[in-house]
Amino acid sequence: MGKFDGLLLVSDFDDTLYDSHHRVPERNLKALDYFRRQGGRFTVATGRAHRTFSPHVHLVPIDVPVVLSNGSALYDFRTGEMIYETFLPDRVREDLQQMARAIPTIGFEAYHLGIETYHDEDIFVYNPNPITDAHMKKVGTDYEVRPVSQMPVPWTKAILQQDHPLLLEVQRWLLERYGHLYEAIFSNPYYLEITKKGSTKGGMVDHLVSLLGIDPGKVYCVGDNQNDIPMLARSAIPFAPANCAQEVRDWGARVLCHCDDGVIGDIVEILDKLY
Helix, strand or coil: CCCCCCCEEEEEECCCCCCCCCCCCCCHHHHHHHHCCCCCEEEECCCCCHHHHHHHHHHCCCCCCCEHHHHHHEEEECEEEEEEEECCCCCCCHHHHHHHHHHHCCCHHHHCEEEEEEEEEEEEEEEECCCHHHHHHHHHHCECCHHHHHHHCCCEEEEEEHHHHHHHHHHHHHHHHHHEEEEEEEEEEEEEEECCCCCCCCHHCCCHHHCCCCCHHHECCCCCCCHHHHHHHCCEEEEEECCCCCCHHHHHCCCCCCHHHHEEEEEEEEHHHHH
């Protein structure tokens, strides 16, 4: 028995648990070791898909299933089991093509708007741009370029990639017309992620908490961007690193140290005083 028995700590991966130098700070590892020795359980909720998170799962001790693809999947890396998964409606291909036709200022060719889609373990890209290439380099995988109409369905998610002001326009357009079908949420200023309506990190954290039989009042979450807000809303104390997006600050998260300085260490110190 330990002071953190019954607690679940859920962390975003990129720019939260994983720092700007693409590593997990030693302070985070020491904090997680103490947290887990005292009975706490830890997992990750990431926008990354199974294929792009798998190479990193060994970097931290994970006790329970991981939330993947911005809440479109719940996967147990200990058993190799996909516990739960949601998919975009098949009409997403036509809806995204219609978006491009309806907004000439963001035409794919003119603005090099890249669409990155996740289908099983394959990643298909339409009209890749430098942001797409940088993202693929960061996550360490390759992709296949295809016309949108030739990308096999179903997809767990799509990513629209371009400069932020343009993506804000795209987000408004999508939600005004298809807000009943899709979530359209930023994981960073250059990635607008599309998932099935209701498929968010928060929704999948709820599913995980129910599956584990954990008291929702003992769940603590940390994240840095707009796509983390749905799970921060479920957190007993919503935490964010100092490098978080302005939307997260404005929403009201408790801002701690920068991800490079080991924000998990700050959280465990706070919990150590609470319990």
